Amino acid sequence: MEKLLLWVSIFITVPEAFGQTDLTGKVFVFPRESSTDHVSLITQLDTPLKNVTLCFRAYSDLSRPYSLFSYNVQDKDNELLVFKEKVGEYSIHIGKSKVTYKVIEEFPSPVHICASWESSSGIAELWVNGNPAVRKGLKKGYSVGVNPKIILGQEQDGYGSRFDKSQSFVGEIGDLYMWDSVLTPEEVQYAYQGSLVNSNILNWKALNYELKGYVIIKNLVWK
Numbered sequence: 001m002e003k004l005l006l007w008v009s010i011f012i013t014v015p016e017a018f019g020q021t022d023l024t025g026k027v028f029v030f031p032r033e034s035s036t037d038h039v040s041l042i043t044q045l046d047t048p049l050k051n052v053t054l055c056f057r058a059y060s061d062l063s064r065p066y067s068l069f070s071y072n073v074q075d076k077d078n079e080l081l082v083f084k085e086k087v088g089e090y091s092i093h094i095g096k097s098k099v100t101y102k103v104i105e106e107f108p109s110p111v112h113i114c115a116s117w118e119s120s121s122g123i124a125e126l127w128v129n130g131n132p133a134v135r136k137g138l139k140k141g142y143s144v145g146v147n148p149k150i151i152l153g154q155e156q157d158g159y160g161s162r163f164d165k166s167q168s169f170v171g172e173i174g175d176l177y178m179w180d181s182v183l184t185p186e187e188v189q190y191a192y193q194g195s196l197v198n199s200n201i202l203n204w205k206a207l208n209y210e211l212k213g214y215v216i217i218k219n220l221v222w223k
């Protein structure tokens with residue numbers, strides 16, 4: 001009984017100890033171009049990923065290429081990367097390989113993105129504003145590595161380091177969730193509508209993060 005109580009108290013206190021914050025209705029604003037400003041997202045991940053989905057909202061008026069979500073592991077660049085190539089074109093990178101997606105979009109306008117990858121088939125899906133792009137495949141059989149450095153605002157070529165100003169993100173990001181599973185099309189729609197669905201790797205409602213440099217948290221005023 002005492003052991004049980006001890007466990008209960010550990011589960012209650014851990015989220016606070018790790019500094020998790022409910023960012024519902026908020027966004028990270030990256031207000032200027034730099035090679036330093038970024039947000040580091042902290043998660044406990046010690047099982048390699050065979051299935052993964054990442055969803056978020058972003059709003060930027062950059063027309064040059066930029067990183068939306070950069071996940072590196074020790075000694076492995078572009079382990080999991082969602083990148084904007086140009087207006088109407090995105091790419092997903094897994095284990096240094098890359099596939100691209102062409103989408104119809106207005107510029108500039110807010111987007112909701114879901115990107116998923118399934119090791120058993122290699123299929124990577126990109127959903128933009130609830131619409132699926134043509135599916136592509138890469139790194140079939142691969143596993144995405146553990147103990148990541150996850151960076152918003154900059155594209156890593158190192159492990160939490162080696163940023164490139166010309167690939168930095170200027171704009172706003174919010175509603176970010178990450179799962180160790182591939183969401184169903186219905187779940188992607190829930191995510192797009194903002195009525196989600198618990199996530200287990202990263203959760204905007206209980207986010208553990210560090211701001212570095214000029215990054216400001218503001219209310220979400222677009223969607």
Ligand SMILES: *[C@@H]1O[C@H](CO)[C@@H](O)[C@H](O)[C@H]1NC(C)=O
Pocket residue numbers: 050051118120180182
């Ligand atoms: C990944 O998803 C596939 C089906 O899409 C499933 O068969 C497999 O068990 C999943 N693997 C893990 C580790 O969750």
Ligand SMILES: [Ca+2]
Pocket residue numbers: 077078155156157158
């Ligand atoms: Ca890189």
